Amino acid sequence: MKVVGFAGYSGSGKTTLVEQLIPALKSRGLRVSVVKHAHHKFDIDHPGKDTWRHREAGAFEVVAASSKRLVLMREFEQSAELTVHHLLAEVYPGVDWVLVEGFKNSDLLKIEVWRDASARPVQYPDDPFIVAIATDSPAQLPESTLRPVLDLNDADGVAGWLVDNGARFEYNPEAYL
Numbered sequence: 392m393k394v395v396g397f398a399g400y401s402g403s404g405k406t407t408l409v410e411q412l413i414p415a416l417k418s419r420g421l422r423v424s425v426v427k428h429a430h431h432k433f434d435i436d437h438p439g440k441d442t443w444r445h446r447e448a449g450a451f452e453v454v455a456a457s458s459k460r461l462v463l464m465r466e467f468e469q470s471a472e473l474t475v476h477h478l479l480a481e482v483y484p485g486v487d488w489v490l491v492e493g494f495k496n497s498d499l500l501k502i503e504v505w506r507d508a509s510a511r512p513v514q515y516p517d518d519p520f521i522v523a524i525a526t527d528s529p530a531q532l533p534e535s536t537l538r539p540v541l542d543l544n545d546a547d548g549v550a551g552w553l554v555d556n557g558a559r560f561e562y563n564p565e566a567y568l
Contacts, residue, residue, distance in 0.1 A: 393488050393560040394479060395553060398495035398521065399504035400511040404543055408504055408525060409490050411546030412553075419554060421487040426478045428493025436464065475499060476567045488553070489562070498567070500560055504543060507531035522559070525549060 397405045409425060416423045436443040445453045446466055453464045463481070475494040482489055491499060495514065503514050503521045507528035515521040516534050523539040526532065532540070541549050553560070 392482070392484065392486050392562050393553075393557050394491060394499055394562040395488070395560050396475070396491040396494060396497060396499040396501035396520075397504055397525075398501045398514060398518070400509060403504045403506050403509055403511070404525075404527075405492050405504045408543060408546060408549065409492050412490060412550055415547045415550035416488055416553070419550065421554075422485065424482050424486040424489045426475065426482065426489055426491045426494075428475075435462070476564065479562065480564065488560075502541070502549070505532075506543070523552070 397409055399405050413423050413425070436446065442453045442455050442462070442464065446464060451466060451468075453462075455462045475491055475497045479489060479491075491497070491501075495501070498520055500522050501518070501520050502523045502525050503518075505511075505513055505524060505526045505528075507526070513524075513533055515524055515536060515538060521538065523541055524532065524536065525541040525543040527543045529540045529542075539552065541552055543549075
């Protein structure tokens with residue numbers, strides 16, 4: 392499987408780009424998964440539902456499946472800071488691409504998502520894992536770069552660039568042990 396991260400500050404457009412890349416890659420016949428870093432306590436279940444009740448009763452893991460979906464919820468007894476590599480180990484190995492949102496300080500190859508209007512600094516000059524910049528303001532990039540500059544508003548073009556450069560994003564979990 393191939394793995395690429397999307398790094399950028401809140402409000403830069405990471406979620407929108409990832410959301411648009413999913414169908415752009417799927418239209419090329421590729422299976423896509425997403426790994427997202429969530430802050431704070433979050434929930435995907437709803438109070439009163441069976442899986443919520445099992446989790447609230449103290450189950451360490453709850454696995455729910457139907458003919459269309461499988462969900463795994465794991466409750467940590469103590470706070471656990473998982474790395475992106477821990478989460479990638481949970482991904483179904485038959486996917487073609489994993490799009491990682493968040494984990495901006497990880498050692499994965501990443502595309503920086505940057506908007507001049509955000510007034511936030513760029514990360515690419517100090518992060519050797521950033522291999523391209525997706526922006527809506529290429530002329531406003533504060534530092535010149537030899538990295539590819541992709542159009543943030545052209546998800547199909549970004550998907551094409553990813554596919555054309557796919558070999559470079561092949562994930563080798565052994566390299567991160």
